[in-house]
Amino acid sequence: MKRILITLALFAAVAGLPAAGNVTVYMPSPAGLADKLAADFEEKTGIEVKTFQGTTGEILARLEAEKANPVADVVILASWSDGLSMKETGNLVSYTPANADKAVPGWIDGDSMLFGYSASAVGVIYNTLIYPTMDADWDELAGADYTDQLAIPDPELSGACKDFVAGYVTEYGWDTFEALAANGMTVPGANRAALDAVTTGEVGVLVAGVDYNAYSSIAKGEPLAIYYPAGGTIVNPRPAMIMKTAPEMDNAKAFIDYLYSEDAQKMAADAYLLPGRADIPAEGRTQLQEIPQITPDWDSMMEIASDAAARINGLCD
Numbered sequence: 001m002k003r004i005l006i007t008l009a010l011f012a013a014v015a016g017l018p019a020a021g022n023v024t025v026y027m028p029s030p031a032g033l034a035d036k037l038a039a040d041f042e043e044k045t046g047i048e049v050k051t052f053q054g055t056t057g058e059i060l061a062r063l064e065a066e067k068a069n070p071v072a073d074v075v076i077l078a079s080w081s082d083g084l085s086m087k088e089t090g091n092l093v094s095y096t097p098a099n100a101d102k103a104v105p106g107w108i109d110g111d112s113m114l115f116g117y118s119a120s121a122v123g124v125i126y127n128t129l130i131y132p133t134m135d136a137d138w139d140e141l142a143g144a145d146y147t148d149q150l151a152i153p154d155p156e157l158s159g160a161c162k163d164f165v166a167g168y169v170t171e172y173g174w175d176t177f178e179a180l181a182a183n184g185m186t187v188p189g190a191n192r193a194a195l196d197a198v199t200t201g202e203v204g205v206l207v208a209g210v211d212y213n214a215y216s217s218i219a220k221g222e223p224l225a226i227y228y229p230a231g232g233t234i235v236n237p238r239p240a241m242i243m244k245t246a247p248e249m250d251n252a253k254a255f256i257d258y259l260y261s262e263d264a265q266k267m268a269a270d271a272y273l274l275p276g277r278a279d280i281p282a283e284g285r286t287q288l289q290e291i292p293q294i295t296p297d298w299d300s301m302m303e304i305a306s307d308a309a310a311r312i313n314g315l316c317d
Contacts, residue, residue, distance in 0.1 A: 021047055022050055023073045023255050024052075024071055025051050025052075027076045028056055028077060029053070029055070030213075047254065052072075057158075059075065070243065070245035070246075070247070072246070073242070074240060074243070078158070078159035079159025081166060083239030084109075084298055085302055087113050094111055096112055097257050098260060100112070100260065103278065104274075104275075106237075116237025116276050117238065117260060117264070118237075118238050118268040120235075120236055121236065121291055122210055122233055122234070124136070124141070124227055124229055125209035126224065126225055126226075127204050127205075128223045129201060131204050137231045138168070147183050149204040150180055150184060150203060151185065151207065152206070153187070153188075153190055153191045153193075155208075155312050156306075159236070160234075165305075166302075166309075167297075177312060177315060181316050187312070194206055195213050215285045228291050232294035234294055238273070240259055272284060
């Protein structure tokens with residue numbers, strides 16, 4: 001009963017909430033979560049959700065292609081630094097969503113334009129048939145035990161990997177990635193293709209693999225394990241943003257409110273993401289407070305993220 005009352009109160013509190021119409025939302029993976037969020041929002045509000053689902057790179061490319069004729073109302077990315085870049089170019093609207101007071105500290109930016117409704121982190125994902133156990137730190141993966149057994153997602157396609165690379169080199173410099181590349185690290189593709197390379201045993205180790213993909217595959221019985229190296233990782237809030245050019249502005253705000261509802265947050269948790277509300281626990285995965293973290297300098301990371309991603313691809317050619 002309490003859950004029902006909270007949900008009803010949330011939507012009753014949204015001033016002028018439309019009873020119909022549509023909202024166009026661009027969302028990254030996991031696809032199953034995007035579909036569930038859209039269906040639940042439609043059921044609760046009567047507002048049709050039109051979605052485009054793709055990687056962060058694909059979403060940004062679509063936004064660029066539609067620049068002269070904007071379509072998206074809400075954009076969700078898997079990269080906080082890319083969200084900050086969108087904010088810097090004046091593309092976003094400030095808004096205070098319902099339940100903002102319950103958000104994880106720091107996961108809504110100071111201007112209330114980026115709403116980290118969930119988060120992921122990257123870790124080391126390994127095939128347990130090749131390496132039964134592992135606990136190597138990032139730089140130790142340059143050792144002989146891992147020669148020609150390393151892959152990394154393409155950081156120009158994976159927002160989470162890109163932000164990790166930017167955060168790591170901001171903290172530690174380039175020595176580790178240069179050593180990993182010299183040890184035979186390859187770039188099989190975006191997150192899913194990179195994980196498939198480890199799942200099939202093509203290589204044994206995925207460097208900077210997105211954690212929710214690993215937890216999902218492990219739950220399906222794949223021979224994988226994941227850990228977060230002691231040197232720390234970047235916990236990357238996934239920013240949802242209201243476009244200044246949103247054709248359906250009221251519906252966009254209603255969708256942002258919905259993302260902080262208890263139901264939406266639990267769906268994020270069920271998809272092995274870290275929920276954006278501090279009062280909703282993660283499910284079937286490492287909790288936020290248990291992850292060794294590099295403290296992100298997002299402004300500095302935003303400045304170097306794209307160039308750093310391109311440099312990884314150049315090193316691993």
